[in-house]
Structures are given as C-alpha cells and as structure tokens.
Amino acid sequence: MFRLQGSKVLAVDMTGDAVKAKNGSMVAYDGQMAFKKLSGGGEGLRGMVTRRLTGEQMTVMEVRGQGTCWFADRASEINLVSLRGDTLHVESSNLLATDAGLRTGTTFTGLRGASQGNGLFTTTVEGHGQAAILSDGPAVVLRVSPQYPLTVDPGAYIAHQGSVRQSFQSGVTFRTLLGEGGGEAFQIRFEGDGLVYVQPSERNTIAGEV
Amino acid sequence: MSAYGAPGGPVVHDPTTLPADDNVNAYTFCVELKGGQWFLQKGKMIAYYGAIEFNGVGHGRLDRLVRTAFHSPLHASDWVVAAGSGKMLLADRAFDVNSYDLDDGNLTIRAGNLLAFQPTLALKQSIVPGFLTLIGTGKFVAASNGPVVFLEPPIRVDPQALVGWADCPSPCHHYDHGYLTGVLGGLRAMTGLGGASGEEHQFEFVGAGTVLLQSSEALMAEVATGAVPPEVGVPGGGGTGPVGHGPQSSGAPRLPGQLGDLQRRFGL
Numbered sequence: 011m012f013r014l015q016g017s018k019v020l021a022v023d024m025t026g027d028a029v030k031a032k033n034g035s036m037v038a039y040d041g042q043m044a045f046k047k048l049s050g051g052g053e054g055l056r057g058m059v060t061r062r063l064t065g066e067q068m069t070v071m072e073v074r075g076q077g078t079c080w081f082a083d084r085a086s087e088i089n090l091v092s093l094r095g096d097t098l099h100v101e102s103s104n105l106l107a108t109d110a111g112l113r114t115g116t117t118f119t120g121l122r123g124a125s126q127g128n129g130l131f132t133t134t135v136e137g138h139g140q141a142a143i144l145s146d147g148p149a150v151v152l153r154v155s156p157q158y159p160l161t162v163d164p165g166a167y168i169a170h171q172g173s174v175r176q177s178f179q180s181g182v183t184f185r186t187l188l189g190e191g192g193g194e195a196f197q198i199r200f201e202g203d204g205l206v207y208v209q210p211s212e213r214n215t216i217a218g219e220v
Numbered sequence: 221m222s223a224y225g226a227p228g229g230p231v232v233h234d235p236t237t238l239p240a241d242d243n244v245n246a247y248t249f250c251v252e253l254k255g256g257q258w259f260l261q262k263g264k265m266i267a268y269y270g271a272i273e274f275n276g277v278g279h280g281r282l283d284r285l286v287r288t289a290f291h292s293p294l295h296a297s298d299w300v301v302a303a304g305s306g307k308m309l310l311a312d313r314a315f316d317v318n319s320y321d322l323d324d325g326n327l328t329i330r331a332g333n334l335l336a337f338q339p340t341l342a343l344k345q346s347i348v349p350g351f352l353t354l355i356g357t358g359k360f361v362a363a364s365n366g367p368v369v370f371l372e373p374p375i376r377v378d379p380q381a382l383v384g385w386a387d388c389p390s391p392c393h394h395y396d397h398g399y400l401t402g403v404l405g406g407l408r409a410m411t412g413l414g415g416a417s418g419e420e421h422q423f424e425f426v427g428a429g430t431v432l433l434q435s436s437e438a439l440m441a442e443v444a445t446g447a448v449p450p451e452v453g454v455p456g457g458g459g460t461g462p463v464g465h466g467p468q469s470s471g472a473p474r475l476p477g478q479l480g481d482l483q484r485r486f487g488l
Contacts, residue, residue, distance in 0.1 A: 089230060147247045147314030150267075153234040158269050166266035166311070205232060208267045210247035210311030 012090055012107070012140040020081040020088050020107060020142045024074070028110035031081050033069035035106060041077015048072050068102040068133065072110065081107055086144040089151075089207060091171060096204075097136040100143050100169035109139030143169050145209035152206045159201040165212030172204020235269040238307050241319065241359060249310045249317045249361050251336065257285060257303045259343065260310065260336035270306015277301060289339040301339075310335055315363040322360070322386075328353045329362055329384030329432075332439075336361040347455055348391060351384070366435035373425040380437040387429030394424040 011023045019037065022029050033047060048070045073079055082088075083106055091098055093112065108114065115134045135141050143149070145168050154160045154174050161179070170176075179197040200206055238244065240252035251258055253272060265274070277286055277299045285301065302308060311317065312335055320327070328346050337343060337360035346353045354360055362368075364383050371377075376394055385391060425431050 147311070148245055149230075150244055150248050150309065151230050151232045152267060152269075152309075153232050155234065158235050160267060160269055161272075162267040163263075163265055165263075206267070208309070209314070210245075210266065210317075211314040212263060212266065212311075 012142060014088060017087050018082055018085050022079050026076055028072050028074040029107050030070050030072055030110055031107035033071050035081045035083045037080050037082045039079040041075055043073055043075035043079055046072045083144055087148045089143050089145060089149045091141045091143060093139055095138055096172055097134050098141055098169060098171040099132050099134055102133040104144045104168050105133060106142040106144050108135055108141040112137040112139045147210040149207045149209050154200045154202060154204050154206055160206055161197050161199045162206060162208055164196055164198055166208045168209050169207040170204060174200045174202035174204040176200050235307050246316050247311055247314055251308045253305050255305050257301050257339050258336055259299055260302055262298055262300055264310050264312050264335050266309050266311045268306055268308040272302050272304035272306050272308055274300045274302055285339055289342050310361060312363040315365055316367055317361055317363045318368055319359055319361045322357060324357050326353060326355045327384055327386040333362045333364060333383055335363055349455055364434035365438050369433045369435060371431045373427055373429055373431060375431055376422040376424045377433055379423055380439050381433045382423055383432040383434050385431045388425045388427050390426050392424050394422045
C-alpha cells in the first residue's frame with residue numbers, strides 16, 4: 011500500500027509482499043525488510059540486454075518484508091499513479107517505486123525522446139497496482155480527451171498513462187536559425203484518452219535553446 | 221467521463237477545471253487566451269490546450285504590438301508572444317510563481333524573475349542595470365525563490381532578497397559606515413577577519429510604495445536584459461564619463477585584493 015508522507019517521502023506498508031524501487035532510495039524502515047538488487051530491473055535476461063542496448067538503464071531493488079518502508083530521492087516531489095490494467099510511460103530516471111506485480115519494460119519513443127534529451131527509449135509500467143513517479147516541483151496532471159488534445163513542452167513532460175497517441179511537432183523555421191524563434195520549437199502533442207503528468211520546471215533540452 | 225483519474229487520486233485538470241489567469245498550484249500558473257496575446261520569456265510554457273502560436277518578438281506581424289508594449293529592442297530575442305485561444309501553463313524551474321495586477325502603476329523587477337505579462341503593460345529597461353520596469357494597467361507573472369513578502373518603505377533590504385519595487389522612486393545603496401571606517405574596518409570589510417556579518421551593505425528604499433522580497437537569499441539565474449546604448453551618462457552603458465577630479469576617476473580598473481580602498485583612506 012503506497013501513501014505519501016508529506017509530498018517528498020513515500021511510505022509503503024507491506025505485509026510480506028514486495029515492491030520494486032530505485033536502488034538506494036530507501037531512507038528508513040521499521041519491521042523486517044530484505045533488500046535485493048534486481049539486475050536488469052527484474053525483467054529477465056532479455057530486459058537486461060534491452061536496457062543495456064537502449065541506454066534506458068534502471069537500477070532497481072526489490073524490497074520484501076513486514077512493516078513500513080520509506081523512500082525518497084533528492085527531495086524530489088513524489089506523485090502516486092494507480093494503474094488498472096493500463097500502461098504508464100515514464101522516464102526511468104523519474105520512476106521511484108512500483109508494486110512488484112507491475113511489469114516494467116522498454117519502448118521506443120522516437121523523436122520525442124530525442125527532443126527531451128533523454129534518449130530514444132522510455133520505460134513502460136503496466137498491470138494493476140500503484141507506482142510512484144518523481145518530479146521537480148509538484149506535477150500537474152492534465153487530462154487528454156478527444157475534444158481537448160494537449161500540447162506539452164518536452165522538457166516539462168514526465169509521464170503519461172492511458173491510450174494516447176503522441177505526435178512530435180516542430181516549429182523550426184528559418185526564423186529559428188536567425189535566432190528569432192518562438193522558443194518553443196519542439197512540442198509533443200497528445201491526442202486520445204488519458205492523463206499526462208508535467209512538472210513545473212524544464213530539463214535542459216535542445217529544444218530549450220532554440 | 222474518462223476512465224482515468226479515479227476519485228481519491230491526484231487532482232486531474234482539464235480545460236474546464238483549469239483556472240483562468242490564476243495559479244494551478246504554487247509553482248504553476250495558468251493563462252487563458254481568448255484571441256488575445258501575452259508576452260512570455262522563452263521556454264517557460266510547459267503545456268497548453270487549444271490553438272496557441274508562439275512567435276519571436278521579431279515576427280513581422282507583431283511589429284505594432286512590440287512598438288506599443290515592448291521597449292527593450294535589445295533583449296527581444298529572450299521574449300516570445302503567445303497568441304491564439306486556449307489555456308497555457310507557465311512555470312519556471314519549480315520556483316514559486318505569482319501574478320500581480322498593476323492599475324495604472326509602475327513596478328520594477330529583477331529581469332530573471334519576470335515570466336510573462338499582458339501587452340497592456342509596457343516593458344522597459346530600468347535605469348538600474350539588470351532590472352526591468354513595467355508601466356501601465358494589466359497582469360504580469362513573476363517567479364521567486366520562496367513566497368514573496370510585501371513591505372512598505374522606509375526599509376533597508378538585503379540585495380540578494382530583493383525581487384522588485386513598485387512606486388518607490390529612490391532605490392539606493394546603504395553601507396553601515398560606522399562599522400567600516402578606519403584601518404581596522406577596512407581590513408574587516410576586505411578580509412572578513414574580525415567578524416564581518418555579511419550584512420554591511422543593503423539597499424535602501426524611502427518614500428511611498430511597496431518593496432517585494434523573496435524569502436530566500438538564493439538569487440535566480442540572471443537573464444540577459446540586453447545592452448544599453450554606449451552613451452555617456454547611461455549606467456551600464458560602458459561609456460566613460462568626462463575625466464573628472466579626485467580618486468574616483470583614476471582610470472585604471474581596480475583589481476580585487478588591491479589596496480585601493482586603504483590607499484584612499486590614508487589619502488595616498
């Protein structure tokens with residue numbers, strides 16, 4: 011059972027079950043806990059090779075036991091996401107913890123990943139359960155619905171869930187080359203039905219410079 | 221109703237629940253555009269609904285708008301104009317953001333703190349280097365490191381905590397002179413030995429108005445405010461004044477660690 015204690019500490023109550031969490035993110039626990047490093051994020055040999063090849067690396071530990079375990083990472087804000095059979099797409103660096111029952115994997119993101127400066131691949135989390143994601147400043151959750159498509163700055167995007175299509179928009183024109191660009195040359199457009207998480211801060215991206 | 225975002229979970233926003241021209245939370249501000257325009261600093265938009273176009277201030281069709289609302293031609297490249305209709309979210313490095321209303325008034329603000337403003341305001345470069353002045357009626361959005369505190373002059377403030385000021389005509393430097401006079405005082409000020417408190421230098425404001433302070437002494441990154449013309453008499457313009465009298469106009473720039481101040485104290 012995931013719950014937030016404040017906005018920067020995640021408390022997980024466990025009764026003999028397990029969670030997967032970012033390596034080294036445990037700050038305290040009471041009760042009996044066992045920490046085990048999962049090579050390759052617990053995705054088996056294939057997942058390990060995929061992560062190594064794609065650069066979407068994730069060092070994950072499995073925490074199992076009885077009691078409460080607290081997790082935190084660099085005083086980043088933590089957001090809880092509940093999944094009911096749908097898929098959460100998140101950058102591996104923004105993923106703090108998932109229920110052990112959730113499957114994690116890697117997918118290709120194409121140009122969106124490139125414009126974010128996070129590589130061409132992203133992490134997927136699917137199944138039923140809860141996950142905790144990290145953001146710089148509290149994330150704003152925005153709904154995407156067929157009548158309201160959403161456009162997001164790649165540097166502020168952290169995660170999305172649901173059945174949304176994403177397309178990459180580029181506003182690069184000759185003006186950009188003259189240094190007269192709109193400052194928002196790359197954007198990701200989300201259409202469909204789902205939720206998008208954005209953080210009130212922008213990572214340094216190529217897009218931020220033009 | 222979509223299947224995502226069950227009750228009890230985090231607040232999920234969509235265009236109908238997002239506020240119009242107000243804060244979503246302490247770090248995110250939502251601007252509603254209804255065919256109007258807003259000036260914003262490059263790269264501070266994090267997401268938008270609707271059809272919004274971002275154009276550099278140099279864009280030809282915006283010439284008239286820029287002429288009336290934007291008077292700092294040399295930092296035009298740091299600003300863009302958002303036009304269209306929809307709702308747009310602004311944020312800056314997870315700093316606190318707040319909106320302020322000016323009613324036929326003026327406000328001077330540190331250039332790095334200003335995020336966005338309505339074109340009914342005119343943006344001008346302040347005479348004080350690194351600051352911008354907004355004049356007119358309208359709304360603007362500013363970021364600060366921690367919440368902003370409003371204070372009434374007369375007041376002396378720490379230089380790092382100053383965000384801006386409204387209506388005060390007299391920002392000036394203030395030194396705790398008594399503490400710094402004499403040979404020992406000079407040594408103290410230069411070396412920090414013997415207990416410099418780090419608060420010997422303040423900004424002083426007098427007169428009617430409001431002073432805005434942030435609740436932290438961590439400055440936000442400087443944003444280039446553009447160069448001023450290299451004219452004689454323009455602060456920061458780089459033009460050297462006419463050669464005057466006294467030690468102030470001794471020409472060669474003083475290096476750090478040089479005993480210039482002591483020399484002057486001893487009349488050398």
